[in-house]
Amino acid sequence: QVQVVESGGGLVQAGGSLRLSCVASGRTASSYSMGWFRQAPGKERDFVAAIISWSSRSTNYANSVKGRFTISRDNAKNTVYLQMNSLKPEDTALYYCAARGSTGWSADPSWYHYWGQGTQVTVSS
Numbered sequence: 001q002v003q004v005v006e007s008g009g010g011l012v013q014a015g016g017s018l019r020l021s022c023v024a025s026g027r028t029a030s031s032y033s034m035g036w037f038r039q040a041p042g043k044e045r046d047f048v049a050a051i052i053s054w055s056s057r058s059t060n061y062a063n064s065v066k067g068r069f070t071i072s073r074d075n076a077k078n079t080v081y082l083q084m085n086s087l088k089p090e091d092t093a094l095y096y097c098a099a100r101g102s103t104g105w106s107a108d109p110s111w112y113h114y115w116g117q118g119t120q121v122t123v124s125s
Contacts (some may be wrong), residue, residue, distance in 0.1 A: 002026045002114045006097045009119030012087055020082040020119060022097030033100045034080040036071060037109055038093035038121075045096065047107035049082060060105055065091075087123045094118040 008020040024032055035050040049071040052058040059071050070083040080097065098112035106112070 002032070002099060002101070004097050004099050004114050004116040006095065006116040006119040009095060009121045011122045011124065014087060014089055014123055014125050016087050016123070017083070017085045018087065018121060020084070020095055020097075020121075022080045022082075022116060024078050024080070024097075024099050024114070026078075031101065031103075032114075033103060033105055033112075034071075034073065035098045035100075035105065035112060036080075036082045037096045037098060038091075039096065039118075040093040043093075045109050046093075047109075048095070050105035050107070051080060052105050053103045058105075060107075062107070084121070087121075089123045089125045091121060092123050093121060095121050 003025040006022050031053045033053045036048040037045050039045040047062050050060045051071045068086045073080045096118045097116045099114040100112045
């Protein structure tokens, strides 16, 4: 069983930055494809960013965060990061980390097998 645990959320003013962390347990966690999603109250869970398992240079972003957010991973620590800069009030949401035990990526939440409990990000105007 794989466990995924997010951390790093909080309250920040518009224009500020936060870095989210996601630790995936398991001996082969470094081989997982990882993604970040977010869900605002009353809305669907939306794709934010993804990084495939074998190369930290292979990343994908939602248009809404491209140029502001950066996803990266430290395989030695089984950790994926989401650096969020120039935050806007519309970035306010519960942010989830997701994992799948194979290469590739998807913006579809159903593609991922394992999910964390989420970490809240609130951006004030």
